[in-house]
Amino acid sequence: MLVVRNSWARPALVAALCALAVAGCAGKGKKKPQLAYEERPVELLYATGADYMDRRLWNQAVDYFGEVERQHPYSEWARRSILMQAFAHYESNNYAEAIADADRFIQLYPGNPAAAYAHYLKAVCYFEQIVDVGRDQAATGQALDNLKDVVQRYPNTEYATDARLKIDMVNDQLAGKEMTIGRYYLRQGDTLAAINRFKGVVDRYQTTSHTPEALYRLVEAYLTLGLVEEAKKNGAVLGYNYPGDPWYADAYKLLTSSGLKPAVEPTARGKRGLFHMPFRHDKEQTIKPPSEAKPVEAKTEAAPPPAAAPAETPKTDAPAEKPKKRRSIFHPFG
Template sequence: MRTRYGSDSSRAFSWARRSALGLLLGVVLAACSSNKEPAYVERPVEELYNRAMDAIAAGNWDAAAAGFDEVERQHPYSVWATKAELMAAYAYYQKNKYTEAISAAQRFIQLHPGNKDTAYAYYLVAVCYYEQITDVGRDQKITQQALNALEEVVRRYPASEYARDARLKIDLTNDHLAGKEMAIGRYYLRQGQYIAAINRFKTVIEKYQTTTHVPEALHRLAEAYMSLGVVDEAQNVAAVLGYNYPGSEWYVDTYTLVTGEKVPTARADSGSTSWFDRAWNSIF
């Protein structure tokens, strides 16, 4: 009786194991089948492109980008594929997926350098970098990339509408880069690292001379020279500041810093030999 009972129990246990294993296998197979990608279905190029355009109209940028990518995947040698490449870049840009947009636009440029829309592709790359510019307290690598891309647009397509907008953005980008130099220069000045500060302010004056930061850069440069006891150089800088920005508050501050006096309301007559005139004549 004991032996038979044990045999029946073993058979029952073995059956239960097989049943559980079968159930587990079924669950795994069901999960695998549910994770399969949808079956590839080739569709007419016009249908794919129009669906992507409908997604653009609806502001569904992810679906639009995927749709245009599908046009190229299914019909890579069609005229529609060329259009879809650039439209995909545009859709990625609208979704603020700048990396994908830049990659798509650069690919279009490489594949179609002579296409009439290549100018827009260059511009789109520049704008993607431009819109990622961060405040001057952070690394400005993106800002430099934006400047390079904007200058490329102007260089390649100087008479285009994209070049006109790029020139405006170049001015703003240069102003931003100058602001970064100023922030670093001010830091060095506060720390008493005057030579390092002077180098930064000179960079602003020489490299970014059309920006709004130049008057302050001249003032800070004079301040650094005065801190080093190099009065003649500070006077020369003040003279340049006064000549180019006579109504600037920075010149008022610089004049007081260098002379210890307020700016006179009227300049001396032409025969004056004030330090301002001597400094100006010695430079120019």
């Protein structure tokens, strides 16, 4: 325990403690400012949020769509606003919030047709978090599970079509991860562990771009272990399916140099790449929130309260809150 014996030192100690307290408070992150509550017509709030969306001002859009929910919780506009918040959070790379919004919509309106989009956007949020094969692939597995869920639930929709394309990309990513680990084991001399990884690629990800190299690595590994028949078998599979691939040309040379010349001549032209292309994200391909034919509440929603007198439109000088004459692409009822 600190004991201050000199009375002249006490004021200095108090001042020092106050300074530390102020510094500690200053180090804390400031809370996000919230819109001051002011009752406004739902059309005005939503139109302002849609205007911000068109201008790609995602944080401001989230604020106004949140106000739609807070001030008009039982309207179809509020239901729509949840999806708009999810999309705005997605566009601003705030994937955790976007997933939470999508889950909230699914929980509140599981039977609504727009639930398909909520499932889709949730899957895309995981997809956007996929990183290069040298890092942890937890998000990749979550993306694959959610994309498959979209295809299973809504097989004949545009969401399923896009999900299938993304599933192919995710599988290629997972195969790339297995190849990275397999090459590492091969360099370390752990040939059996490497073989298990390469066989996993051939068995589970045979339609990906990594299959030719995986077959070549199996030829290489089996020759190292002296398992000639296994090497010949994998070389034959590689030559039959990918006779024009540079990896088969390498396997052909390797087998021929070992006195195991394959029957199929390679037809490869050019050189194989030394590095795997990095995973690419393209948000421009993401489907926008759907429009609705007419403002009809979903059957699963709670009945709205008795209609109240419409609130008087507040007078404001803020130009952002004036509804636009043109129809925004984010308007709910296109």
